[in-house]
Amino acid sequence: MSKQVRRTCVLGVTVIFILFQMYLALVKQFTLMLQTPIHMCFALALVFLYNPTDKNYQKKLRKKCEAEKRQATDAEKNKYAWTHWFDILAFAGIAYILFYTIKNIDRLASYDMAVHNPITMDYIALVCIVLLLLEAVRRTLGYILFFFIIAFIAYSWVSPFLPQGVFRTVATAKNKTFPKMLEKFTEGMVMAEQGVYGTPLQTSCTSLFYFILFGAFFSECGGGQLLIDVGMKFSNKSSGGPAKAAVISSGLMGMVSGSAVANVATTGVMTIPMMKKIGYAPEEAGAIEAVASTGGQIMPPIMGIGAFIMAEQLGINYLTVAADAIIPALAYYFGVFVLVDRLAKKRASRSSTSEDVKIQVDRKILPRLYLLLPIVVLIISILNGFSLMRSGMFGIFACLLCNVVSLVIGLVKGGNFKHDIIEGNKASDFAGLKQLWKSCIDGAKSAAEIAIPTAACGIIINVMTAQTSLATNLSGVIANLGMTSLFLAMLIAMIGCMLLGMALPTVAAYLVGVTLFVPTMQKLGISPLVANMFVFYYGIMAQITPPVCVASYTAAGIADADAMKTGIRGMLFALVGFLVPFVFVYNPAILLQGAPLEIGWGGAQVLAATFFLAITVAGFFKRNMSWWERAITFAAAILLMTPELITSIIGIVIGVGVLMLDFIMEKTRKTAA
Secondary structure, eight states, X not given: OOHHHHHHHHHHHHHHHHXXXXXXXXXXXXXXXXXXXXXXXXXXXXXXXXXXXXXXXXXHHHHHHHHHTOOOOHHHHTXXXXXXXXXXXXXXXXXXXXXXXXXXXXXXHTOOTTTOOOOHHHXXXXXHHHHHHHHHHHHHHOHHHHHHHHHHHHHHHHGGGSOSSTTOOOOOTGGGSHXXXXXXXXXXXXXXXXXXXXXXXXXXXXXXXXXXXXXXXXXXXXXXXXXXXXXXXXXXXXXXXXXXXXXXHHHHHHHHHXXXXXXXXXXXXXXXXXXXXXXXXXXXXXXXXXXXXXXXXXXXXXXXXXXXXXXXXXTSOHHHHHHXXXXXXXXXXXXXXXXXXXXXXXXXXXXXXXXXXXXXXXXXXXXXXXGGHHHHHHHHHHHTTXXXXXXXXXXXXXXXXXXXXXXXXXXXXXXOHHHHHHHOXXXXXXXXXXXXXXXXXXXXXXXXXXXXXXXXXXXXXXXXXXXXXXXXXHHHHHHHHHHHOHHHHHHHHHHHHHHHHHHSOHHHHHHHHHHHHHHHHHHTTOOHHHHHXXXXXXXXXXXXXXXXXXXXXXXXXXXXXXXXXXXXXXXXXXXXXXXHXXXXXXXXXXXXXXXXXXXXXXXXXXXXXXXXXXXXXXXXXXXXXXXXXXXXXXXXXXXXXXXXXXXXXXXXXXXXXXXXXXXXXXXXXXXXX
């Protein structure tokens, strides 16, 4: 397939994909067994169009020719032309899935596993769906998730034959036969609202698509730049201004985009060089940007896309999830903010010159505040009871309305109507037709790349919960540990979630973690919301945890810093994010679970603990702290994180005592000097 044909196909599929999703949101929805498979087929088509079989070879060839300053020969270009047949087979498989779904929709919508049996078409559909998903995962996410899925599929077939133990699935002799196992596997994976078409992919179809597209439009229509400028403007006159700008800007952008790596790439190219310019070490600058960008996924009201998936998993209102997450999110950013402030003071105490780097924000903030209207419309729509998909569309329409206002402003300032309509006008934040089309392309592509791992995770979840009893068996093991030590059970769950977060995308890690660990945590008396939030946090924190910390590695590349050192510093800088999930397990009040007085006291505890943690990591309050002072402030933070009143009082006393001593000694030194 030539580049031109492929480009035309991308445009066509993107337009139809968006129109289909708009129809679902604004006109009417179909049965889940129809709209979810169609959504998956569009996602598969885009993934295969964007990632042809010879993509890696063509990329290497392009770099080689650029290095040698020559044009590629026809023989080089066509070296792997025969592999395009794999893509053609993939598109034929996608076409079959669409045909199969539409032809059998009445049967699938009323299918009863206890009464009906699969037919030949069902088995063919199973093979097509599983193979296409595996190949799409391999092309977009690499081999880790690919082999992860294969391992689970293989396990579902061999588990009844394993020796007695946690990994064995009990099955009758009748159900151990190949025909029966194949029948069960087919029914569970592709013939019901579970498996591939389970809650993860349903969420992708009914909410994630719209918020990803909203994020693309919001950024392109000037909202993204406004959020960055707000962060820079409010940090301009304080010590460590560029670092604080990174914290605010990346946090605001992270709420909308939901991708730590994308946030680093967007805001880091501006904030990291400024941080280095005022004296932050490259590893410090990269770590600060990575930590701030990652935290956007836990910051209400939008929380990237995590809040929507969690709301679907819990069967509660999205705003309930967002509201309950506010105190831990504020603690996270409060800790990072205090840290960068103390690091700036620490650096200033070592230097005889004061920092004179000012952050340049070329345009005024107030005249552009109307660009935040889409977020307001989005939240009001949800509050008024509109569905997430319709609220997302209202937010997109609000972006377009703001864009019209930007056009008028540009024309009043002397813009060129014909030029602005096509090319846009950066001076007035007007996105022309080219930029709006780019938003559609980018949004649909990102939505497809999210839909693939969510569908693939449906396979894993179905294997653990329906095909085998793995989730139940593991829950029993961890629950038994929890009977003797809740902390030990939570530690195992934490390690498991972190490993999943290192190996899988955030959404996939959360979904698998929910299946593996949440049932166990609920057996130990932990509420569903607290358990889900625990798993969600550690899946995200894995993004900045060595050795696999992609957000930190991306920031290190921009900062020209050592990747591993940046990753280690990032983990230390985000220490509160690693500890606070344990806090809300033992003290659910900080997730708004309790009486107002309990919530207020719990919030005060965690914020005070966060302050002492930040001071400990920075190693500076009014002067450089000795090791024993840092040990005491760390102990004060841990004591404050425990829910008992006496430990909190002790923590406050020893923590404030050390800081007062530090203040007095520094004042004495200055007086003597």
